[in-house]
Amino acid sequence: MTIALDIDNLLLLRGGRAVLKGLSLSLTGGRVLALEGPNGSGKTSLLRAIAGLLPPFAGRITITEDGRAVSDPEDRSDFIGWLGHQDGIKAQLTVREQVAFWAAMFGSKAEIMPALKRFGIAHLAEARGAILSAGQKRRLALARLSLVGRPLWLLDEPLAALDTAGKALVAEALADHAAKGGMVIAATHEPLGLECERLVLGAA
Numbered sequence: 001m002t003i004a005l006d007i008d009n010l011l012l013l014r015g016g017r018a019v020l021k022g023l024s025l026s027l028t029g030g031r032v033l034a035l036e037g038p039n040g041s042g043k044t045s046l047l048r049a050i051a052g053l054l055p056p057f058a059g060r061i062t063i064t065e066d067g068r069a070v071s072d073p074e075d076r077s078d079f080i081g082w083l084g085h086q087d088g089i090k091a092q093l094t095v096r097e098q099v100a101f102w103a104a105m106f107g108s109k110a111e112i113m114p115a116l117k118r119f120g121i122a123h124l125a126e127a128r129g130a131i132l133s134a135g136q137k138r139r140l141a142l143a144r145l146s147l148v149g150r151p152l153w154l155l156d157e158p159l160a161a162l163d164t165a166g167k168a169l170v171a172e173a174l175a176d177h178a179a180k181g182g183m184v185i186a187a188t189h190e191p192l193g194l195e196c197e198r199l200v201l202g203a204a
């Protein structure tokens with residue numbers, strides 16, 4: 001599958017105010033884009049618009065799969081792996097259960113333990129979500145995302161709360177996803193730690 005994203009002359013409003021105006025962008029599978037810019041510059045808004053959660057006031061966002069447009073936002077969600085500010089970790093489930101639940105929900109046949117190992121949390125497999133630290137929760141959310149097999153990853157501050165080793169694991173996972181033809185768009189306030197394209201949004 002070849003995925004491509006095309007954004008044409010986008011105007012996004014939040015609370016009646018323009019947060020992004022005249023943005024155009026093209027990206028193909030195999031690429032990683034770092035979305036940069038100060039607080040309030042519209043990074044999360046752009047991710048939400050690409051995900052189909054924030055309708056453009058003007059302009060167009062087109063996602064194509066093998067040259068065929070995926071125009072319905074509901075169909076679009078089938079292509080998207082989302083990691084927001086909230087990790088969405090369930091307090092009562094163990095680390096293993098949370099990843100297994102996602103794998104089952106998304107019909108992934110990938111194995112659980114290698115994903116936990118990859119993000120350095122295999123030793124926490126039987127720990128409940130409630131006792132995880134912020135960085136451990138982030139690692140779990142990333143392990144979960146890596147299992148679901150969606151080609152377009154939209155990540156909001158994927159490095160938040162991670163230590164140096166955790167950041168290196170994320171960089172590796174992003175590079176790996178891109179190497180398999182996936183696309184990554186990550187809002188970030190710090191370098192992602194791999195070669196990538198950059199889009200710097202303006203001040204609010």
Ligand SMILES: Nc1ncnc2c1ncn2[C@@H]1O[C@H](COP(=O)(O)OP(=O)(O)OP(=O)(O)O)[C@@H](O)[C@H]1O
Binds near residue numbers: 038042044
């Ligand atoms: N639900 C909302 N209603 C009205 N305005 C909003 C809403 N959500 C965000 N905004 C405004 O839209 C602008 C862009 O916000 P956004 O969250 O996209 O910025 P950001 O670049 O991701 O910021 P940060 O780096 O702080 O995460 C901000 O001025 C914000 O106040």
